[in-house]
Amino acid sequence: MTKTFYVTTPIYYVNDVPHIGHAYTTVAADVIARYKRLRGFDVHFLTGTDEHGMKVEKSAAEAMISPIELANSVVERYKKLWPLLNISNTDFIRTTEGRHKTAVDRIWSDVKKKGDIYLGHYEDWYCTPCETFLTELQLVDGKCPECLREVEKLTEESYFFKLSEFGDSLIEYIEKNPGFIEPASREREITNFIKTGLRDLSVSRTTFSWGIPVPDDPKHVIYVWFDALTNYLASVGYPNDDLKFKKYWPADLHIIGKDILRFHTVYWPAFLESAELPKPKKVFAHGWWTVDGAKMSKSTGNVVDPVAIAEEYGTDQFRFFLFREVPFGADGDFSIEALKSRINSELANDLGNLLSRSVSMIIKYRDGVVPDYVEASIGELENELLNSFSALSSSIDKLFAHLNYYDVLNEIWLRVREMNAYVGNCEPWKETDDDKLSTVLHLLAAGLKVLSVYINPFMPTASEKLRVQLGLSPSLEGKDFDDEISFLGTVNGLKVTKGDPLFPKVD
């Protein structure tokens, strides 16, 4: 039976427009989805939009349109962005879809039946002109952060989820499943949070209506996280397509920003436990991007538009930069200078030149046909290169298991540099031994073929272009992974062609 892999991004809130943060999470999910496909997995890759809530209702009212009209227009921006960034998602879910509502109704009813939802009162600060509930933390000098007017304490009838009763079993799950929360620093953060004691969670509102009504009590709408998180179940057929659900659930990986870690590692597993559903296998929280050292914000106007970057510098280049510049999981800084420098040095110089000089030499010395190697000419330098490449597969697989994209790229670029050093040391243009020259050219083509596989999850288009120049079929779809990464003797007779530079230099 085919192995499955289910990866998700969060669903993005339609009151936002797409920025680098959304692109980061989604490209990260795409990288692992592509890698798993190369390794023969049947991948379900979900992204989508979170469309309910008071903010959407208010923004729509201000624009004098209905909430669904607002949602429809913003969803289009996401749907246009993802193909531009070469995102290979297999599903896109909107929380306004019927399948999502069916799933939310069902999990709510199951949790209610279990006795984990009760009716109580929710008390918080309220700004009447803004019609907004505010937490103590949101207040600015005790006033509304939006209009700076006085706020009042208000009590609202609300359903609550008995989160307080799940602390011990959550700790037990975390302890029994190392790697459930990554990076490790995030696991400590959540464990500490749970140990300080969990409070019951308000899961419904009566102050707005744009949401999914509580079954049997429609003056309440189900509040944000209980609604939103359920999308992960709805996408894989819950509750009506049992076959599909059993195939993909539990999710292998939820990739999220660190700001929504609690919802995914405390609330979500508690909801699932109450509904007697398996918990996800891993939640990975990544860090934030600053821009030129400053926090991104609409007011300073330094919000990075992923569309503009991808159009100007290339989608692959942008994708590469996101994971090459900063370890995935940590915070990082985005600057155009840093992007250009990565493009020129590591993409154009290191990898692009390696391809172009290798192809040129195969054309010049062997009429464009990759020669076979000669066993007797495999010397010390060749063995070093072969040993280095043979260690690559297992080390990369281990790194991918922890989404350590940074070290995956380090491993790949180490080999790119070793190959460049190999060319420099061999000086094929001075080689007078024909067997030796054939062996060097063979090794260069074989190494590039292997590199085309490993760069593919990050830079799918460049991988295909590289393969075309080597005379290989561009797509890796349906190819056997082990064949594609095997080295000696697999490239004989390939007809190479000189193409455009893989990564044009930028200034």
Ligand SMILES: [Zn+2]
């Ligand atoms: Zn206000």
